[in-house]
Amino acid sequence: xxxxxxxxxxxxxxxxxxxxxxxxxxxxxxxxxxxxxxxxxxxxxxxxxxxxxxxxxxxxxxxxxxxxxxxxxxxxxxxxxxxxxxxxxxxxxxxxxxxxxxxxxxxxxxxxxxxxxxxxxxxxxxxxxxxxxxxxxxxxxxxxxxxxxxxxxxxxxxxxxxxxxxxxxxxxxxxxxxxxxxxxxxxxxxxxxxxxxxxxxxxxxxxxxxxxxxxxxxxxxxxxxxxxxxxxxxxxxxxxxxxxxxxxxxxxxxxxxxxxxxxxxxxxxxxxxxxxxxxxxxxxxxxxxxxxxxxxxxxxxxxxxxxxxxxxxxxxxxxxxxxxxxxxxxxxxxxxxxxxxxxxxxxxxxxxxxxxxxxxxxxxxxxxxxxxxxxxxxxxxxxxxxxxxxxxxxxxxxxxxxxxxxxxxxxxxxxxxxxxxxxxxxxxxxxxxxxxxxxxxxxxxxxxxxxxxxxxxxxxxxxxxxxxxxxxxxxxxxxxxxxxxxxxxxxxxxxxxxxxxxxxxxxxxxxxxxxxxxxxxxxxxxxxxxxxxxxxxxxxxxxxxxxxxxxxxxxxxxxxxxxxxxxxxxxxxxxxxxxxxxxxxxxxxxxxxxxxx
Numbered sequence: 001x002x003x004x005x006x007x008x009x010x011x012x013x014x015x016x017x018x019x020x021x022x023x024x025x026x027x028x029x030x031x032x033x034x035x036x037x038x039x040x041x042x043x044x045x046x047x048x049x050x051x052x053x054x055x056x057x058x059x060x061x062x063x064x065x066x067x068x069x070x071x072x073x074x075x076x077x078x079x080x081x082x083x084x085x086x087x088x089x090x091x092x093x094x095x096x097x098x099x100x101x102x103x104x105x106x107x108x109x110x111x112x113x114x115x116x117x118x119x120x121x122x123x124x125x126x127x128x129x130x131x132x133x134x135x136x137x138x139x140x141x142x143x144x145x146x147x148x149x150x151x152x153x154x155x156x157x158x159x160x161x162x163x164x165x166x167x168x169x170x171x172x173x174x175x176x177x178x179x180x181x182x183x184x185x186x187x188x189x190x191x192x193x194x195x196x197x198x199x200x201x202x203x204x205x206x207x208x209x210x211x212x213x214x215x216x217x218x219x220x221x222x223x224x225x226x227x228x229x230x231x232x233x234x235x236x237x238x239x240x241x242x243x244x245x246x247x248x249x250x251x252x253x254x255x256x257x258x259x260x261x262x263x264x265x266x267x268x269x270x271x272x273x274x275x276x277x278x279x280x281x282x283x284x285x286x287x288x289x290x291x292x293x294x295x296x297x298x299x300x301x302x303x304x305x306x307x308x309x310x311x312x313x314x315x316x317x318x319x320x321x322x323x324x325x326x327x328x329x330x331x332x333x334x335x336x337x338x339x340x341x342x343x344x345x346x347x348x349x350x351x352x353x354x355x356x357x358x359x360x361x362x363x364x365x366x367x368x369x370x371x372x373x374x375x376x377x378x379x380x381x382x383x384x385x386x387x388x389x390x391x392x393x394x395x396x397x398x399x400x401x402x403x404x405x406x407x408x409x410x411x412x413x414x415x416x417x418x419x420x421x422x423x424x425x426x427x428x429x430x431x432x433x434x435x436x437x438x439x440x441x442x443x444x445x446x447x448x449x450x451x452x453x454x455x456x457x458x459x460x461x462x463x464x465x466x467x468x469x470x471x472x473x474x475x476x477x478x479x480x481x482x483x484x485x486x487x488x489x490x491x492x493x494x495x496x497x498x499x500x501x502x503x504x505x506x507x508x509x510x511x512x513x514x515x516x517x518x519x520x521x522x523x524x525x526x527x528x529x530x531x532x533x534x535x536x537x538x539x540x541x542x543x544x545x546x547x548x549x550x551x552x553x554x555x556x557x558x559x560x561x562x563x564x565x566x567x568x569x570x571x572x573x574x575x576x577x578x579x580x581x582x583x584x585x586x587x588x589x590x591x592x593x594x595x596x597x
Contacts, residue, residue: 058231060238062558063594066257069271070284070551071576072264076237079229080218081198082152084159084578088237089262093581095223095239096198099127099146103584104365104474105571109191110584113141113199113224123185129176133246135201135224141246143172148202150180157214160197163189184516188479191519195476195582199224226255226586235264255589257559262576275300278557284576286425286551291351294553302553303574304565307352310549311573314473315361316426317485318417318433318543319458319466319499326407327415327464327500331394333540337380339387339440340433342545349428354546360533361485361544366478368522371530378537387440396441404443416447417465420454426467429545433465458499460492469548471497474583477519482511482532485542502541507532550575561591 068089076088081096092098099114111117115130133141150170153160166184173179182190204222205213220229224246227239239260247253265271265285272287274280276298287293291309293300302309320327320336327333342356359379360370395408406412417433419426430446437444444465449457457463471484487497488508494501510532517524552574554562563570570591572584 058238060259060261063597064258066260066282066559066589066592067263067274067280068260068282068284068576069263069265069274069280070282071578072237072262075234075264076232078217078219079221080216081200082158082214087578088232089576089578090227090237090239090260090581091221092198092578093225093586094227094260095221095225095229096200097223097225098195098198098582100195101582101584101586102195102476104476104573105584107365107476109195109476112195112582114194117194120179123182125180125182125190126173127178127180129178130246130250131176132250133224134244135204136222136228136242136244137204138244139201139203141199141201141224142175143178144175145199145202146170146178147172148206149197149199152200152205152213155210155214157210160193163193186515187518188477188515191476192480196579226589227260230259237262253587253590255586256561256592256594257589275553275555278555280555281557281559282552282554282562282574282576284551286549287553288425289351290553291353299555299557300553301556301562301564303550303563308355308549309353310551312355312364312474312547313550314469314548315357315363315481316429316467316469316545316548317361317472318545319463319468320542321461321463321465322500322502322541323461324464325411326396326413329394330539331390332396333543334380335387335390335394335396335440336437336442337387337540337543338383338390339436339442340543340545341382341436343382344436345429345432346546349425349432350546354549357544357546359537359544361472361542362478362481363472363474363547365474366481369478369526369529371526371533374530374533374537378534380537380540382436384436384440391441398441403441404438405441413443415442415444415464417444417467418447418449418454418457418463419467420451421448422451430467433467459495461494461499461501463499466499467545468499473579474550478525478529479511479514482514482529485536486511486532500541502539504535504539504541507535510535556595558595559592560595561593563588563591 071089078087079091079095080087081092097113099112099117101110101112103110113129113133114127116128118126120126127146129141129143129146135141147170152158153163155161166182166186168181168183170178170180201222208216226242226245226247228242230238230240232238241255241258263280268285268287271283271285275283290300290302291307294302294305294309303311318340320333322328346352346354346356358370359375362370391405396405398404399406399410404413417430419430427448434444434446458466458468472481484497486502486507487494490501490503510528514525514528517528550573554574556562561570563572563574570588572588573580574588575585
């Protein structure tokens, strides 16, 4: 799969990766969070950026240049941090920065633009900015910039607009102190917002029209980060190190590469060739056969030296359309869960570079929130005999002798499982699922519409079954995962999750309840999550299949010091996907070292 997926604020714009099922989906920020997998929204209204000197003809010193690929699936079109699903790689993280960073491996917030943040009272949160932060033009960053940025959320089209459903006001107490007063405190969302919303310069933006703010190209961008815009062309964007970056003096941190050249994703074969030749240093593409290359002495490295090679980044689910028979029957859905041979998908389709998902679907970084007692009682694993038994007990029998069961009322069952054409790993996985279902007597056929057809059916509720992972990526909280899985209310178009249209007010209320639990209250979170998992594993509205990897492979020919699981190696996320720079990938750049020739 080539996806990554960033769950963002109530309306995440899941980046459409048109080549293959598991493309990195931009981290869809949570309802007010950072970009991850974002649902394909309408094409940006901004016109293509004006032609600029083609970076391809510029020769950057190789010992100073980091070449990356894996995020951009089309020509760079904007550098606007408001357009979280479409902005050029690095717009948020390299250029625009957030108040905090978040480390999902340690479950820690890292003060960044903010020196600190605290709850001054039950509904008031105060942020203290660092002294000495400047924009690239030398102007100081102040609390006025933070206030201005958050008030932009009142504009139609700004992805964090839902924040204002529960935020009452934001005000500058002094030049470095910002006070947020809430009508209702949603702790989990707020924790996501703190490392997801990028701060913009008021003095450069305040004269812009609402349309320009929301849809403008913002070229060249004026940022506070470690890099400034250098150039772009159809096939790349180039960032140049900001040697006046505030963190050099304030935090004693500096980034190693003088230039970062991000290459627009070519085909899988071309991407693999670029990595093998050392022409791309870090690839965040899904590259088939990577396990063989890691073991074959080709100089390719991954997070782990052995299977699964990659960190787990998001969960692939089988969504079933609960508005259609027999998917409206929990017994049928449970039989499907036992019928699917996920081990075959892991080993044959992926060559063991992915892991089978926990029955709850929660990622390994959230393992502490899995209620094992509930899983032991209600969980599932591949067991075709059990699947047949469940079907028979629920009245599903082969009446006409064709090898496939009919519904309890005698009506035939003819279903399709769809994934987009060209997403080859998902296509093969869908075939395995269809074959598994047929083996227990369910007439299920794989179907491969183009992405537009897939998306229309998925969001419009006309599909039978479909694989999707767009809002399941790692974040600061399992709340983002459940917010996507149980998205409500049910509407004619479900663009941001709950594609099967599972309608359960009790679980919806529990997700809201979870949102209100303070971020540090692990026991309180577990108590709510346990209830959600019991409902989830009883009703089985969607089936967790496998964890997609944080596709990351690098060549050490030109740069060393990469983060990995190896003893003594840095433990940051080696990923350029949108939303991941502010989940420690930026810190990766402070550890890299050029190879001396």
